Amino acid sequence: MTTTQKTKITVKSIVDAPLEKVWDYFTQPKHIIHWNNASPDWHTPRAENDLQPGGSFTSRMEAKDGSMGFDFGGVYQEVEKHSFYSYIMEDGRYAKVSFRKVPDGVEVTETFDAEMENPVEMQKNGWQSILDNFKTYTESEAKLVRLHFEILIQNTPKEVYRMMLEKPTYEEWTDVFSPGSTYIGTWEKGSKILFVSLGEEGNQNGLVSKVIKNIPNKHIDVEHLGELKEGVEIMEGKEVEMWKGAHEKYTFEEKGENTLLLIDLDSSMEFDEYFTGIWPKALRKLKEICEIKHEKKSQIAG
Template sequence: MTTAQKTKITVKATVHEPMEMVWEYFTNPKHIIHWNSASPDWHSPSAKNDLRPGGSFITRMEAKDGSAGFDFEGKYQEVERHSHLDYILSDGREVQVTFREVPDGVEITEVFDPDPDHPAETQKNGWQAILDSFKTYTQSEAKLVRLNFQIEIDNTPEEVYRLMLERPSYEEWTDEFSPGSTYIGNWDEGSTLHFVSQGEEGNQNGMISKVIKHLPAKHLEIEHVGILNDGVEILEGKDVEMWKGAHEKYTFKEIEAGTLLLIETDSTMEYDEYFSKTWPIALQKLKEICERKGEK
C-alpha cells in the first residue's frame, strides 16, 4: 500500500526585463521589501537574504494596520545564479524557483509544497499575487506611480497661487506632510529648491528638486533630482533611485466658484497609500488658508 504524494502548486510570471535585473530585484533585500506582499494592506518591513547553498533567508510580512504578521523563512539547498533557487521553508516544505530567458524577458516559475492547513487554491492565489507584485515592481520605470488630486477653492487663481507658495502659508499647509516643513531657494524656472523638514541645525532631511516649468497662477512643475540626508546633498546611488525623476505638477484653473487646483504627483509604490491619504488633508488645509485670507 502506498501513500499518495501531495500535489505541488505551480505559479508563473514573465517579467519583461533583462535577466540581470530580474535576478537582482528578486534576491536583494533592498528590493524584496518593496514587492513582497499579496495585497495592498500587507507589506514586508524587513528582509535578510544569505544567498548561497546552506544560507538562510527571512522576510517579515505584516498587515499594515499591525493586526497580524509572520516570518517567511527558510534555508537554501541550491543556488545557481540566473538559473534556479531551491530552498526548504522553516516548516519543512520544499520550494523550487527557476528563471528562464524567453524572447520577451524572463519566465519565473515557482513550484512549492502546499501547506496542509490552508486551501490549495488560496495558497496558489497568494503566491501568484506576490509574483505579480514582483513583476509590476520590476517593470515599473523608477518604481513610481502617478497620483491625481483636485480641490475647488473660493479665491482667485492668483491668490491661491500666491498663498500656496509664500513661505508662511506654504509651511502651514505642508505641515500635514512633515512637521516643520519648509523650502530653501526660490520658485524661478530652472532654479533648484531644497524641500526640508526643520530639525536640529545641520540635520535637515528632504528632497532636492528643480523647477521645470513656471507660469505664475497657471502652471508649476518640479522634478525631484536627489535627497538631503543630514544636510548632505545626495544625487546618485540606491537611496536616490526610487525618487529620482519624480514630478509634481500644479495647474490653476479659473472657475465660477474661484479656482480649481489640479495636482499630478509621482510617488513610489511604498508611499502610495500614505500620499493618497495625506494629500487630501493638506489640500483641505490650503483651501482653508486661501478662503480665510479671501474673507479679509
C-alpha cells in the same frame, strides 16, 4: 507502509526586463521589500537574504495597520546564479524558483509544496499576486529602493531622540553628509521642513519635506516633496520625481537602558551606493555624540 504525496503548486510570470535585472530584483532585500505582498493592505518592512547553499532568508510580512504579521523564511539547498535556486521553508516544505529567457523577457516560475491549512487555490492566488507585483515593480521605470540601517546607542530613547533632532547636535552628526548641513522648520507633525546644505556662497540646496508623523522618543516619518536649489523650492519636474514621495523614518526602540535606532529610507537608484556608505558613518557619529554626553551626565550624577 504508505506515503502521502505532497501537492505541488506552480505560478509563473513573464517579466519584460534583462535576466540580470530580474534576478537581482527578485533576490536583493532592498527590492524584495517593495513587491513582496499579496494585497495592498500588506507589506514587507524588512528582508534578509544570504543567497548560497546553506544560507538562510527571512521576510517580515505585516498588515499595514499593524494588526498582524509573521516571518517567512527558509534555508537554501541549491543556487545557480541567473538560473534557479531551491530552498526548504521553516515548516519543511520545498520550493524552487527558476529564471528562463524567453522572447518577451524572462519567465519566472515558482513551484512549491502546498501547506495543509488553506485551500490550494487560495495559496496559488496569493503567490501569483506576489509574483504579479514583482513583475510590475521590475518593469517600472521610476524606482525607489528601501534602505535599512540600525545602531545600538548607550543612552535612553528620550535622549537619543533629543540629540538627534536638536539643531546644534543635528548639525554635528549630519556634517558627515555635507558640511554646513542643517534644517529649517520644526519637527512637529504636519509641518514643512527643509533639509539644507549651505554652499560656498551661502546658497541653500537640499530637500523640501513634510513631517508625516512624530511620536516623541518613539517614531518619526518624513516625506520628501521637492528640491531646494539656491534657495528656490522646486516641486515639479523630472529631477524632483526622483525624490517625490520618498520617506525617511526613524524608530527609537528601548533596549534596557540603551536605544536601538532604526533608520528606513527610500533612495533613488542613483544614490543607493552613496547612502549605503555614508549613513553608517553618520550613525556612528550620532552614537559618539549621544554616548559622550551620557557618560558626562553619569559622571556628574555620580
